Amino acid sequence: MESSALQDRLIALPEMRELDLFASLLERRGARVLRSPLVAIRAAPDPQPVLQWLRQFCAGDCQELVLLTGEGLRRLLACLDLHEPAMRPSFLAALTATRKITRGPKPARALRELGLASDLEAEVPTTAGIIATLAKLELRDHVVGVQLYGSEPNLPLQQTLREAGAEPRCVAPYVYADAADDAAVRALLAQLRGGAVDAIAFTSKAQVARLFAVAEANEVLAALAATQVAAVGPVVAEALRERGATVSAMPESSWFMKPLSAELARLMAASGEPPSTVPVQAIAKAQE
Helix, strand or coil: CHHHHCCCCEEEECCCCCHHHHHHHHHCCCCEEEECCCEEEEECCCHHHHHHHHHHHHCCCCCEEEECCHHHHHHHHHHHHHHCHHHHHHHHHHHHHCEEEECCHHHHHHHHCCCCCCCEECCCCCHHHHHHHHCCCCCCCCEEEEECCCCCCCHHHHHHHHHCCCEEEEECCEEEEECCCHHHHHHHHHHHHCCCCCEEEECCHHHHHHHHHHCCHHHHHHHHHCCEEEECCHHHHHHHHCCCCCCCECCCCCCCHHHHHHHHHHHHHHHCCCCCCCCHHHHHHHHC
């Protein structure tokens, strides 16, 4: 049974924001969890550019809004609630009136939390998928709001909009920050390389970037090659593969943690390898 395939398996989780949720999903299936958060998500250090974008959006400047992440929409609302709560009704009215284009299920879920729905959802939840969706639209002389993934400017998306005759108007309501020092990241790599971990499950491409920022690419790839690698969805899988890593498990269509847990169970059931016998406490102590 899949529910027992994770029994005693040691799974490393670089997740930060929903670490407890992901860990509990795996532990209920019998897994042991190595909590190794690599990045943290924080509000933009300067709220003024975000507030200026929100004022323009509330004024009805944007005909379309591209939402790349659910986190981004929630952070926009949090910025309003903290700095200009009186603007929230105007923002929700503008959001309702604007054509909303989402990259994947997470921003669509964030809209549903507000009683709204995505007008267009990219068939493939990647920048290329968003670009393919936008290519079908008449955008000349439109202003298109773009909620960015962290502070990454997504130049290909901006260029596509300009070539279509539109003006991209970007906002970065949150940033990624290091959640572990370099020594702790290196300790995680050493444990992976030594075969102490049965699998590592990535839930954002920022986690992938953090690993490769701390150590040489060949060192990271050697560590990942010594374990099983799982990704929550195509964006994360692409970030791993473009750096040379092999992704052994990824949900087919629902890119959330519960389906990822099921994929990890299937992966472990098919591996044929015995579980790691290294105590979680010993690895956690090595990362301190």
